[in-house]
Amino acid sequence: MNVDSLLHRWPHTTGALWCAAALVVSIVLACAVRRVRSHRSYQRDPLRVFSQQDKATVSAWCGGRCEHKPLLLPRCRARGTAGDHLVPHSKGGPTTLENLQMLCTRHNLRKSNKTPSRLYLYRLAARRHAYFPDGQPRLPRR
Ligand SMILES: [Zn+2]
Known part of the structure; x- marks a missing residue:
């Protein structure tokens, strides 16, 4: 493989890598948002036990x-x-x-x-x- 063939492939390779990186980052962010939402603090009734x-x-x-x-x-x-x-x-x-x-x-x-x-x-x-x-x-x- 010579330098010319690498330079020729470079734009296509980086585009695919950027797409994969963007996909991974969006999945990680979606998981983080979901985790924060599931752990949010609810307004709790001060009375815990039924009479x-x-x-x-x-x-x-x-x-x-x-x-x-x-x-x-x-x-x-x-x-x-x-x-x-x-x-x-x-x-x-x-x-x-x-x-x-x-x-x-x-x-x-x-x-x-x-x-x-x-x-x-x-x-x-x-x-x-x-x-x-x-x-x-x-x-x-x-
Ligand atoms: Zn039962």
Whole structure:
């Protein structure tokens, strides 16, 4: 390979390198922005734990059972002992009656601080239509 052939290829090679570098930089920036957004601090409700009265109220409405229902299976039959934030407290979910769902220990641990999908919330609201009293909010406001 002589110098003339290198000089002849130079413009095409650098163009491809610049495109690859620009692609890598844009991917890295997109990942950084996504990471910052996922770690942003939410405005948290100063009240962290549901009151015993709120838990007793919702527990009575749902028959003392866990409110989790898998997509194709019947509703969980275990006792709903844990008051869970539907929208997690760590993600700005309020400690209010409409953001409370009763879960068994297993489903509470499994849910952790995940935000439920729109489908899950829709299905929960539809189920709560049967056992929540009229006029009570069935889901937290988004
Ligand atoms: Zn359960």
